[in-house]
Amino acid sequence: MAFGGYIREVRELRRRGDRSFSLRQVAGRVGIEPAYLSKIERGQTPPPSERTIRRLASELDEDADVLLAMAGKVSQDLQEIVMLRPKLFADLLRQLREAPDHAVLRVAREIRDGDW
Amino acid sequence: MAFGGYIREVRELRRRGDRSFSLRQVAGRVGIEPAYLSKIERGQTPPPSERTIRRLASELDEDADVLLAMAGKVSQDLQEIVMLRPKLFADLLRQLREAPDHAVLRVAREIRDGDW
DNA sequence: TCTAGTGTGTAGTATATAGTACACACTACA
DNA sequence: TGTAGTGTGTACTATATACTACACACTAGA
Numbered sequence: 001m002a003f004g005g006y007i008r009e010v011r012e013l014r015r016r017g018d019r020s021f022s023l024r025q026v027a028g029r030v031g032i033e034p035a036y037l038s039k040i041e042r043g044q045t046p047p048p049s050e051r052t053i054r055r056l057a058s059e060l061d062e063d064a065d066v067l068l069a070m071a072g073k074v075s076q077d078l079q080e081i082v083m084l085r086p087k088l089f090a091d092l093l094r095q096l097r098e099a100p101d102h103a104v105l106r107v108a109r110e111i112r113d114g115d116w
Numbered sequence: 117m118a119f120g121g122y123i124r125e126v127r128e129l130r131r132r133g134d135r136s137f138s139l140r141q142v143a144g145r146v147g148i149e150p151a152y153l154s155k156i157e158r159g160q161t162p163p164p165s166e167r168t169i170r171r172l173a174s175e176l177d178e179d180a181d182v183l184l185a186m187a188g189k190v191s192q193d194l195q196e197i198v199m200l201r202p203k204l205f206a207d208l209l210r211q212l213r214e215a216p217d218h219a220v221l222r223v224a225r226e227i228r229d230g231d232w
Numbered sequence: 233t234c235t236a237g238t239g240t241g242t243a244g245t246a247t248a249t250a251g252t253a254c255a256c257a258c259t260a261c262a
Numbered sequence: 263t264g265t266a267g268t269g270t271g272t273a274c275t276a277t278a279t280a281c282t283a284c285a286c287a288c289t290a291g292a
Contacts, residue, residue: 086185
């Protein structure tokens with residue numbers, strides 16, 4: 001799904017329960033011009049910066065990483081994790097590319113449970 | 117270590133064994149202007165694009181992911197892996213941020229050995 | 233009916249990114 | 263001793279990124 005269309009959908013959904021989710025008001029709270037948000041939602045301009053996407057996510061109560069992905073971006077903090085140990089994480093990610101979700105989840109769980 | 121300085125170091129090292137690793141000739145084979153490579157190596161300009169970094173890596177027989185990391189970038193193909201399943205990989209990476217190398221390696225090995 | 237609020241069209245801007253092009257002084261070596 | 267090759271200084275450029283500013287037509291509610 002395209003970024004802009006999804007934002008519009010989510011915003012209009014929130015709006016049904018809360019009048020303050022008009023394009024103008026959301027734009028205001030997010031800190032961008034209404035005309036800009038309008039263009040974003042209709043895909044007339046590329047998705048905005050990570051900073052703005054994060055604010056949109058928080059305003060619309062959506063997952064920032066998912067919105068960033070829809071926008072074709074990867075969170076800067078994740079990039080930094082990879083850049084600190086590039087070989088390690090490059091190998092890991094390429095290894096996990098085709099792995100089914102549950103396998104990746106199990107791996108994450110094992111790590112979290114701290115059996116290093 | 118800074119990107120440019122490292123490139124210079126590696127290039128001059130290669131050069132001791134092979135005259136064709138002059139700045140001009142490497143720039144030529146990589147497909148950029150010598151003046152540009154000169155500025156890159158002295159840090160007078162930000163690191164080049166992923167495309168150019170990859171060519172440098174291949175020319176200098178260095179690991180592309182490592183050079184990209186030094187340049188403050190993450191390979192586009194890795195970003196795409198994350199973007200396909202953003203929640204999954206965002207969680208995993210944040211989970212693994214502090215994990216010691218051997219723990220991450222073990223995880224990669226387990227996955228590779230295909231015990232899904 | 234009027235007015236406050238709505239979304240959108242158009243035009244413009246600042247900054248970053250990713251380089252090219254050319255001239256210059258220096259060096260090695262044939 | 264000249265000339266081919268070296269690295270670098272300066273000036274410029276094209277494209278992308280990430281927006282702002284303002285005017286406009288429409289609509290819902292008091």
